[in-house]
Amino acid sequence: MSSMNKRATAENRFDFWEKRRGRIFSRRGGWIIGEAIYNCGYSMMDDLVGKASFFQVLVLNVTGRLPERRLADWLEAVYICMSWPDARIWCNQIGSLAGTMRASCVAAVCAGVQATDSPLYGVAPLRAGTHFIVEALALKKQGLTAEDIVERQCRRPGSKPTIVGYARPVATGDERVVALERVTAELGYERGEHLSLAFDIDAVLHERYGERMNIVGYVTGFMSDLGFSVEEICRIFTTVVNSGVHACYAEAAEQPPESFFPLRCEDIDYQGHPPRPVPDPDRGKEP
Amino acid sequence: MTDKTKAPKVERRQVKYASRTPTRIWQEEPTADNPYLPARCRCHGYDLFELMAKRRFADVLFLLFNGELPTADQADLLEALMIACINPGPRHPATRAAMNAGVGKTYAVHILPIALSVMGGQHLGGGEVEETMRFLRRSLRRDAAACAQELLAEAKRPAEGDWHIAPGFGSRFGGIDPLPNQMAGLFHQQPASGAALAWGAAFAEALAPHNLGWLLPGVAAAVLCDLGFHPRAGSGLFQIFTAPGLLAHGLELANKPITAMPFLDKEHYVIDEQARNRRK
Numbered sequence: 001m002s003s004m005n006k007r008a009t010a011e012n013r014f015d016f017w018e019k020r021r022g023r024i025f026s027r028r029g030g031w032i033i034g035e036a037i038y039n040c041g042y043s044m045m046d047d048l049v050g051k052a053s054f055f056q057v058l059v060l061n062v063t064g065r066l067p068e069r070r071l072a073d074w075l076e077a078v079y080i081c082m083s084w085p086d087a088r089i090w091c092n093q094i095g096s097l098a099g100t101m102r103a104s105c106v107a108a109v110c111a112g113v114q115a116t117d118s119p120l121y122g123v124a125p126l127r128a129g130t131h132f133i134v135e136a137l138a139l140k141k142q143g144l145t146a147e148d149i150v151e152r153q154c155r156r157p158g159s160k161p162t163i164v165g166y167a168r169p170v171a172t173g174d175e176r177v178v179a180l181e182r183v184t185a186e187l188g189y190e191r192g193e194h195l196s197l198a199f200d201i202d203a204v205l206h207e208r209y210g211e212r213m214n215i216v217g218y219v220t221g222f223m224s225d226l227g228f229s230v231e232e233i234c235r236i237f238t239t240v241v242n243s244g245v246h247a248c249y250a251e252a253a254e255q256p257p258e259s260f261f262p263l264r265c266e267d268i269d270y271q272g273h274p275p276r277p278v279p280d281p282d283r284g285k286e287p
Numbered sequence: 288m289t290d291k292t293k294a295p296k297v298e299r300r301q302v303k304y305a306s307r308t309p310t311r312i313w314q315e316e317p318t319a320d321n322p323y324l325p326a327r328c329r330c331h332g333y334d335l336f337e338l339m340a341k342r343r344f345a346d347v348l349f350l351l352f353n354g355e356l357p358t359a360d361q362a363d364l365l366e367a368l369m370i371a372c373i374n375p376g377p378r379h380p381a382t383r384a385a386m387n388a389g390v391g392k393t394y395a396v397h398i399l400p401i402a403l404s405v406m407g408g409q410h411l412g413g414g415e416v417e418e419t420m421r422f423l424r425r426s427l428r429r430d431a432a433a434c435a436q437e438l439l440a441e442a443k444r445p446a447e448g449d450w451h452i453a454p455g456f457g458s459r460f461g462g463i464d465p466l467p468n469q470m471a472g473l474f475h476q477q478p479a480s481g482a483a484l485a486w487g488a489a490f491a492e493a494l495a496p497h498n499l500g501w502l503l504p505g506v507a508a509a510v511l512c513d514l515g516f517h518p519r520a521g522s523g524l525f526q527i528f529t530a531p532g533l534l535a536h537g538l539e540l541a542n543k544p545i546t547a548m549p550f551l552d553k554e555h556y557v558i559d560e561q562a563r564n565r566r567k
Binding site: 013014016017022023024025026027028029030032033036038039040041103104106107110111114168169170171172173174175177178212262263264265266267268269270271272273274275276277278279280281282 | 315334396
């Protein structure tokens with residue numbers, strides 16, 4: 001290979017990075033000083049402030065699409081459903097613990113929100129829940145019934161199925177589904193095919209196993225009916241527990257430090273190795 | 288809504304929760320007159336003060352996660368890895384997050400959590416360490432070169448950007464990252480090195496003709512596997528190892544003016560036309 005060719009090949013290798021070096025490219029928008037702050041084709045100060053709600057702009061920022069106002073109202077209802085002032089809930093207790101340690105509110109809420117990045121509760125189940133209902137609808141279109149779909153989720157014949165979006169860790173039943181269903185109707189939404197199937201699955205689970213659809217099942221069915229992708233759904237609900245963490249932080253921060261749920265030494269159940277002497281480092285090495 | 292869904296009965300599950308949180312790691316013995324204050328702490332049975340007197344930091348770190356003290360060879364390898372990872376460097380996205388926080392006068396106490404959140408990423412971060420550890424554990428019984436050939440045949444090189452053909456292995460900025468490969472070679476020669484480093488070396492060798500090699504998370508993962516750490520610990524340990532450099536760079540910018548870092552002008556912050564066209 002000639003030296004010129006070698007140089008050309010090397011330049012091609014770095015083209016991808018060189019084009020981006022020292023520059024930021026945005027399809028979403030930004031601030032042109034003295035002109036406007038652009039966001040997905042809107043001027044934020046002219047077109048959005050005072051005209052669109054916070055949740056409309058949140059969806060715009062996540063998806064690049066400005067939704068209708070009633071969807072923003074519906075999303076706000078979900079955020080209220082998911083933010084309780086109960087310091088036993090894991091993410092909320094992190095807020096309380098941050099408050100009692102006099103961490104800043106910003107740190108507390110960020111930490112609480114981060115805790116919901118969990119497959120057990122919070123935001124991550126939305127991913128699995130959306131995958132499930134989208135795949136379930138595809139199966140239904142292939143001719144399977146809700147009963148068949150539920151049965152496929154059983155690890156072995158006759159066992160209880162585990163389906164994200166149905167059943168909850170601490171309680172059975174979910175009062176938030178009823179509340180959201182009311183909001184959905186008030187806002188004039190029709191039940192689409194994903195959510196209808198979710199209710200069919202709920203009925204099967206209720207009859208056979210005494211389990212009910214939870215808020216994840218409801219939200220993922222509703223959002224899938226509106227055409228949101230898995231990633232979009234997860235991103236829209238990233239901070240869904242935020243105000244519950246706030247409540248728990250505020251309450252603990254207003255009490256004396258380290259007074260939230262204090263533990264005696266004996267309140268921890270030590271199950272480890274009994275006391276033993278520390279051996280000297282081997283090979284005679286000094287630490 | 289059916290009648291059944293109108294009023295679901297919400298009841299606490301009949302699940303027994305522990306009355307006390309268990310731990311096998313740490314024992315605290317209270318003082319005689321205050322049940323909240325520990326007079327003595329033990330880590331897996333070893334008195335903290337005795338550990339302070341006799342052992343180095345890497346020993347106790349190893350003990351915390353593995354339940355037993357390391358051999359001197361294991362501690363040497365762990366400490367060498369900790370030094371290798373101590374600073375991802377000023378161009379790493381996690382370091383730049385720390386620097387942004389620093390120059391933005393974010394309270395110093397937040398700099399590390401901010402940077403570590405970025406360092407938790409699946410690409411070159413803690414997330415990739417954990418994935419690599421799982422990949423290595425799955426792959427160790429296979430022939431490394433054959434595994435590489437199989438992946439090369441099956442996987443498709445992305446049209447743009449880098450290619451991580453397997454977690455912990457791939458290209459960086461279009462080439463083989465020399466330092467992780469050099470580090471892996473060094474660690475592989477250490478007495479505590481084991482099957483994961485050996486397998487990774489063979490795998491990287493098979494990938495080299497394709498301009499792919501060890502990445503830093505891959506090296507960290509192989510060392511942690513050989514030292515007996517669980518993959519779940521890998522992501523957090525990598526965050527711990529990189530934390531000093533992240534914090535140092537963040538703090539370095541904290542007492543500098545906000546002009547000490549670039550704030551691009553409009554020629555260099557390029558807004559796509561579609562974002563500027565007003566929608567009515």
